[in-house]
Amino acid sequence: MTGNYAIIGEAQRRLPDEATIAAIRARYPVEPEIDAVLTRKMHRRHGPGYIPAALERLVEGIGALVTARVGYPVEVADARWLGGGASKLQVLFDLKWRGLNAKEPRVDTLVLRMEPSASITESSRYREFEVLEAVQGVIPSPKPWWVDGDGTFLPYPALIYGFVTGVAKPSYDAGKVTGLGQNYGPELRARLSGDFIGMLATLHRIDVHGISGMAHFARPEVGSNQAAIWRVNALRRVWEEDRVEEEPVLEVVYRWLIANAPPLDHVSIVHGDYRSGNFLFDEEAGRITAWLDWEGASLGDRHQDLTYAAMPSFSHYDEDDTTLLASGMMSATDFYAAYEKASGLPVDPIRLTYYGVFNRYLIAVLTIGAAARASRTRGTHQDVLVNYLIGLGWGALAELRDYFMGAVA
Amino acid sequence: MNLDLDVQLQVALRALEDTVAPALGGAEKHVVEQFHLALLTLRFVHGRLPDMRRYARMELDACLALARESIAAAGSAPALADAVGAAEVVRADPAADTAGVEQAARRLRDEVTALASATSDPAIAARLDRLVLEAGEAMIGQARQWASPFGFELRPDDLPAPAW
Numbered sequence: 001m002t003g004n005y006a007i008i009g010e011a012q013r014r015l016p017d018e019a020t021i022a023a024i025r026a027r028y029p030v031e032p033e034i035d036a037v038l039t040r041k042m043h044r045r046h047g048p049g050y051i052p053a054a055l056e057r058l059v060e061g062i063g064a065l066v067t068a069r070v071g072y073p074v075e076v077a078d079a080r081w082l083g084g085g086a087s088k089l090q091v092l093f094d095l096k097w098r099g100l101n102a103k104e105p106r107v108d109t110l111v112l113r114m115e116p117s118a119s120i121t122e123s124s125r126y127r128e129f130e131v132l133e134a135v136q137g138v139i140p141s142p143k144p145w146w147v148d149g150d151g152t153f154l155p156y157p158a159l160i161y162g163f164v165t166g167v168a169k170p171s172y173d174a175g176k177v178t179g180l181g182q183n184y185g186p187e188l189r190a191r192l193s194g195d196f197i198g199m200l201a202t203l204h205r206i207d208v209h210g211i212s213g214m215a216h217f218a219r220p221e222v223g224s225n226q227a228a229i230w231r232v233n234a235l236r237r238v239w240e241e242d243r244v245e246e247e248p249v250l251e252v253v254y255r256w257l258i259a260n261a262p263p264l265d266h267v268s269i270v271h272g273d274y275r276s277g278n279f280l281f282d283e284e285a286g287r288i289t290a291w292l293d294w295e296g297a298s299l300g301d302r303h304q305d306l307t308y309a310a311m312p313s314f315s316h317y318d319e320d321d322t323t324l325l326a327s328g329m330m331s332a333t334d335f336y337a338a339y340e341k342a343s344g345l346p347v348d349p350i351r352l353t354y355y356g357v358f359n360r361y362l363i364a365v366l367t368i369g370a371a372a373r374a375s376r377t378r379g380t381h382q383d384v385l386v387n388y389l390i391g392l393g394w395g396a397l398a399e400l401r402d403y404f405m406g407a408v409a
Numbered sequence: 410m411n412l413d414l415d416v417q418l419q420v421a422l423r424a425l426e427d428t429v430a431p432a433l434g435g436a437e438k439h440v441v442e443q444f445h446l447a448l449l450t451l452r453f454v455h456g457r458l459p460d461m462r463r464y465a466r467m468e469l470d471a472c473l474a475l476a477r478e479s480i481a482a483a484g485s486a487p488a489l490a491d492a493v494g495a496a497e498v499v500r501a502d503p504a505a506d507t508a509g510v511e512q513a514a515r516r517l518r519d520e521v522t523a524l525a526s527a528t529s530d531p532a533i534a535a536r537l538d539r540l541v542l543e544a545g546e547a548m549i550g551q552a553r554q555w556a557s558p559f560g561f562e563l564r565p566d567d568l569p570a571p572a573w
Binding site for chain 2: 005390
């Protein structure tokens with residue numbers, strides 16, 4: 001036997017019983033917190049789907065959460081919806097309070113980030129909160145204030161972090177290029193690429209053994225391939241729980257990813273979604289002001305971030321239509337060389353290939369599998385957007401198949 | 410039928426495009442975004458609805474072909490052979506509805522995958538995997554063509570022509 005495959009029907013995906021949930025958990029072991037998140041997702045399928053939350057209800061929940069944490073009443077003012085992202089609800093608001101030490105009155109502009117009932121990326125608010133804590137002062141990112149990881153105060157699990165300034169796109173038309181990735185234009189890309197590479201190098205060099213937090217992250221060991229197995233199994237489990245129909249190519253790839261999982265040579269904080277479009281910048285200064293979307297972070301192999309940033313989906317061709325620019329910055333070859341120089345960590349071609357397959361597998365699973373199920377179960381606040389993203393899926397699957405066949409040839 | 414589905418979608422789309430869209434000028438960004446995505450989705454349905462049955466039967470044919478090749482490669486595959494038998498009955502039935510055709514294709518997808526995963530002979534397993542990967546090119550290509558109205562394809566003209 002080379003696999004551990006079992007057929008489960010649509011009825012069990014739609015309304016899974018405990019035996020089905022337990023069987024899937026046993027087949028695809030993952031980190032404890034990821035297990036908790038995915039198991040909660042399956043239990044929610046017996047519920048009503050996403051129930052739209054009125055802004056007033058969220059304001060009430062924010063107030064209750066912060067009051068409970070600081071120990072005195074606070075005021076939440078000027079709350080309004082904040083757009084951006086396909087997976088989480090966000091509310092911008094002003095918090096009128098007296099700080100953690102209950103002294104001088106102050107006003108802080110903060111963001112509530114709450115998950116809906118189902119999501120294209122099921123993730124843990126505890127982990128998102130903890131990784132943001134871990135990178136404070138090292139990587140520009142929103143300051144995490146409070147987390148309601150189990151949805152005690154808010155309708156669904158949520159966290160509150162600081163509002164960060166910057167823009168995601170240039171204010172001018174950077175010109176027409178071929179490709180899906182964000183085009184910053186030649187001048188801005190040259191100025192941003194230093195931060196793009198330098199911050200990734202800094203992130204991956206953080207000494208994770210010196211971090212006392214990150215309690216909801218399992219800690220892999222150097223020399224073990226456990227981190228890769230966890231990550232692959234997490235995606236395989238999502239595919240098992242969410243797919244509408246089987247895509248046999250994905251099982252072939254899954255078995256290869258398990259059989260070829262490389263051992264870690266260095267434990268890094270892996271952002272998991274490090275790419276163009278996921279950072280804010282100061283256009284005038286040409287500097288990155290904040291990295292966003294840390295929900296997919298893990299402790300693992302830096303090559304996951306490296307190959308993700310260079311995915312064709314996040315790239316475009318340069319103005320001469322000859323060179324594919326990784327995340328709109330530079331060629332993948334130049335990107336890897338610059339990263340190696342900045343970080344002092346080696347870039348291994350074998351691991352690049354492995355995580356190139358992994359990240360293509362990830363995109364296919366999340367689009368064809370998770371997005372399809374989340375919208376089908378009326379699980380989100382924007383099913384029509386999540387459903388739309390399924391349209392990306394077959395291009396991603398074709399890209400995975402082609403890349404995989406090249407990798408194993 | 411007077412209330413044919415094509416016209417129902419056409420009139421709804423026209424109302425949304427000509428009357429509702431211009432009135433959304435001051436709406437919040439996420440409202441406008443969801444409105445345009447809803448329009449795009451309805452246009453997709455409007456364009457693809459006439460081909461839905463043909464597409465489902467084409468997919469079933471592709472799954473049947475892969476299943477038969479897989480059985481030949483494996484030598485023995487009782488569960489997949491059962492699925493092939495059931496799919497052939499559906500395929501031969503001109504009255505079979507689209508949901509039944511889709512169901513038969515999905516069962517084949519499951520059983521083909523299960524066979525390749527459970528085979529203990531490494532040589533046969535490798536052959537089955539190769540069949541899956543090779544068949545994947547055409548099957549995924551057609552799925553991309555089907556989804557192309559969503560606008561994600563960089564070069565839609567390079568996709569294989571519809572085979573449905």
